[in-house]
Amino acid sequence: MHDDLNWAIGGEAGDGIASTGKIFAQALSRAGRHVYTSKDFASRIRGGYTAYKVRTSVDRVQSVVDRLDVLIALTERTVDENLDELHEDSIIIYDGERTEFSDFEAPDDTTGLDVPLKSLAEDAGGAIMRNIVALGAVCAVTDFPIENLDESLEKRFGSKGEKIVENNKQAARLGHEYVTDELDVATPYELETTDSDYVLLNGDEAIGMGAIAAGCRFYAGYPITPATDVMEYLTGRIEQFGGHVVQAEDELAAINLALGAARAGARAMTATSGPGIDLMSETFGLVATSETPLVVTNVMRSGPSTGMPTKQEQGDLNMMLKGGHGEIPRFVLAPTSVAECFHKTVEAFNLAEKYQVPVYLTADLSLAVTERTYEPDEFDMDEVEVDRGKLVDEDDVSTWQNEKGQFKPHAVTADGVSPRAIPGTEGGVHMSTGLEHDELGRRTEDTDVRVEQVDKRYRKVETAEEQEDFDYREFGDADAENLVISWGSNEGTLVEALDYLDDLDVRVVSVPYIFPRPDLTEDVRNAEDVVVVEANATGQFADVVEHDVLERVKRINKYDGVDFKADELAADIEQTLEA
DSSP: OOEEEEEEEETTSSSSHHHHHHHHHHHHHHHOEEEEEEEOOSSSSSSSEEEEEEEEHHHOOOOOOOOOOOOEEHHHHHHTTTGOOOOOOOEEOOOOTTOOGGOOOOOTOOOOOOOOHHHHHHHTTOOGGHHHHHHHHHHTTTTTGGGGGGHHHHHHHGGOOOHHHHHHHEEEEHHHHHHHHOOOOOOOOOOOSSSSOOOEEHHHHHHHHHHHTEEEEEEOOOTTTTHHHHHHHHHTTTTTTTTTTEEEHHHHHHHHHHHHHTTTTTEEEEEEEHHHHHHHHHHHHHHHHHHOHHHHHEEOBBBBBTTTTSSSSOHHHHOOOOOHSSSOOOOOEOOOOOOHHHHHHHHHHHHHHHOOEEEEEEHHHHHHHHHEEGGGGGGGGGOOOOOOSSSTTTTGGGGGGTTTOOOOOOOOOTTTTOOOOOTTOTTTOOOSSSOBBBBTTOOOOOOOHHHHHHHHHOOOOOOOOHHHHOOOOOEEOTTOOOEEEEEEEEEEEEEEEHOOOOOOOOEEEEEOOOEOOOOOOOHHHHSSEEEEEEEESSSSHHHHHHHHHHHEEEEOOOOSSSSSOOHHHHHHHHHHHHO
């Protein structure tokens, strides 16, 4: 029996594909199974192919693979889109009242199960429930207890009333009974359940959860795929902790609102994607020169311009490292997993306030929309530490005043970090401007002061490099001759790719800190071959590595808008190392 199951539902946008997939993923996780999801969707409300895939196992799964075991095909195109992943044991569930199996170009050995999804749904109360009928059929062919769907159905439809919930439960059971009673099917799939208790969430949700845990009390944003779910998660939750969410009229307003809140003393954040980052770049410079702590989340997608809003890419690295006119000290953090989206969000707020700099927290579409299961203790709120940096109050503000009693918000210090007085602090009245300024915040064109302030602001980065642990994560054989380097969301896929590289000596380094970043010089120079893996066309992080270590590296770049797959990536690594 195959326990590592790859399941998918596909159809047209607007057909309820995402909600159906989420229901099944939640049911699996509540049954004590690990889950890893992926989505393929068009940037439109209706029409265009969309799919929701779930990989599930009793063991932890961290990637999609190039195999599809059970497919709910609501359209002919669904099969066409997944032909390369179907195999001799694959099962396709379809509605024969709407589509002939002979219309599909499925492999000959594939099993097609004709289930009258629409008519069974109508028997349960409405054709709209045909997807739930299909989920019941899936439970039958995988020996997954139908009762495991009930809690997920209650959560999804509970707000619509008890009758709707019961109708959906009945729809699932009709699908299960039809396959069990009417179809003679023996499958190699059996979904074992366990007593484990898992949390299922995606990267955007983890960022929102991390923000609340870190003490964020103000969020301003403008809806943009795939960052919108950060705002949706915070709405209705942050208010319970005295916070506020503001939907601004555009990205310019969003970052300026967040800057104002941070200036007033609140931990504040905004989130956007590539086009929004472009628009925010001017204010990003104001955040840096005014030395205001602010977290800017960039959930990357395919670009440039509007690009492909619903597709994967890591193409914004250069913009985050160097974007903006003039020279801007900043930090760039890149979580490597959904769980790290939580932890790195907390860290981003601490770094922003300790060093009074803007912090880019960069995820991507793959992290944002991918749901994964975790042990609840991986998000221990009691372990969260909040460091607000050099905040001064009435008792010590005089230490940072000049002989006239004026507070110096940009005081030149050995570590580059000035004192910070929240408005309303007695004796801490001050001003800041986007113009170059002196220690009091007054504008100046004095050449000595200019140099002094620029050096001071950059000294904060040097201090952070000395005081913080900007390290990497390591997997595989520590003594391997071959080194594979990656950043951000590719970590899980690379870890699973190692299982396909048993005959190849490989060490994997996953980098969550882009700036400041760990020194990879010795790692690169001690390796026989070095490969940098990333989801962009030009190898932006590979360029950074080569610049840092003065050594050439090999590159694997994927920029078709689709996630890396573990087995596919393993083959690419083997081929690249042999070249």
